[in-house]
Amino acid sequence: xxxxxxxxxxxxxxxxxxxxxxxxxxxxxxxxxxxxxxxxxxxxxxxxxxxxxxxxxxxxxxxxxxxxxxxxxxxxxxxxxxxxxxxxxxxxxxxxxxxxxxxxxxxxxxxxx
Amino acid sequence: xxxxxxxxxxxxxxxxxxxxxxxxxxxxxxxxxxxxxxxxxxxxxxxxxxxxxxxxxxxxxxxxxxxxxxxxxxxxxxxxxxxxxxxxxxxxxxxxxxxxxxxxxxxxxxx
Numbered sequence: 480x481x482x483x484x485x486x487x488x489x490x491x492x493x494x495x496x497x498x499x500x501x502x503x504x505x506x507x508x509x510x511x512x513x514x515x516x517x518x519x520x521x522x523x524x525x526x527x528x529x530x531x532x533x534x535x536x537x538x539x540x541x542x543x544x545x546x547x548x549x550x551x552x553x554x555x556x557x558x559x560x561x562x563x564x565x566x567x568x569x570x571x572x573x574x575x576x577x578x579x580x581x582x583x584x585x586x587x588x589x590x591x592x
Numbered sequence: 593x594x595x596x597x598x599x600x601x602x603x604x605x606x607x608x609x610x611x612x613x614x615x616x617x618x619x620x621x622x623x624x625x626x627x628x629x630x631x632x633x634x635x636x637x638x639x640x641x642x643x644x645x646x647x648x649x650x651x652x653x654x655x656x657x658x659x660x661x662x663x664x665x666x667x668x669x670x671x672x673x674x675x676x677x678x679x680x681x682x683x684x685x686x687x688x689x690x691x692x693x694x695x696x697x698x699x700x701x702x703x
Contacts, residue, residue, distance in 0.1 A: 483635075512690075512691075514691075514693075519695060520695060521681065521693040521694055521695040521696050522636075522681065522691075522693040523693075524690050524691070527690065537690060538690075569635055569636065571636075571691075580626060580638040580641055581636075581638070581691060582638075583628075583635035583636040583637070584635050585634060585635045586634075586635050
């Protein structure tokens with residue numbers, strides 16, 4: 480089944496403790512992206528990648544890192560999480576970039592205390 | 593910059609009612625337009641899309657027409673069902689990678 484898989488689905492952590500949210504897609508898509516969803520703000524792009532070793536900032540990149548060493552994986556790294564990064568995170572992938580429509584993962588609900 | 597404005601919810605309807613969720617956009621060029629749906633506890637699913645003016649996207653009884661003259665992409669369905677209860681997001685893409693979303697409209701359908 481074609482899908483984007485994120486892990487974990489739920490995570491509670493403490494301020495400053497480094498964490499990684501994994502994202503993997505099995506569709507051989509070139510484009511991958513991370514979004515965060517917050518009440519009243521909709522979804523905002525954090526980082527995106529057009530291909531292996533090619534990444535760029537989205538609208539809200541502060542406090543996040545990404546890497547794209549393999550085509551299928553696009554992990555999101557929070558080096559020193561803070562409470563304002565408490566959010567619902569989505570990974571997405573697309574073959575044609577956004578004009579083709581993204582396939583989204585099921586989301587990771589992160590709480591930083 | 594580019595932006596998307598959706599009508600605020602929640603929208604509450606009875607089963608078989610007609611649905612309209614308004615969406616207008618601001619863009620410098622000629623974006624592709626999308627509607628995504630998010631069911632409770634799930635990720636976003638592409639509902640329909642339109643890539644140029646006057647295109648009509650349709651899926652599962654939902655329709656939206658790309659209106660360049662009014663910069664709109666309103667979502668409609670003739671007869672909603674309880675199973676349509678979800679959050680609906682209008683989105684655009686102009687740069688080829690970034691999807692810009694509206695804030696979402698919650699639809700609640702009761703039987």
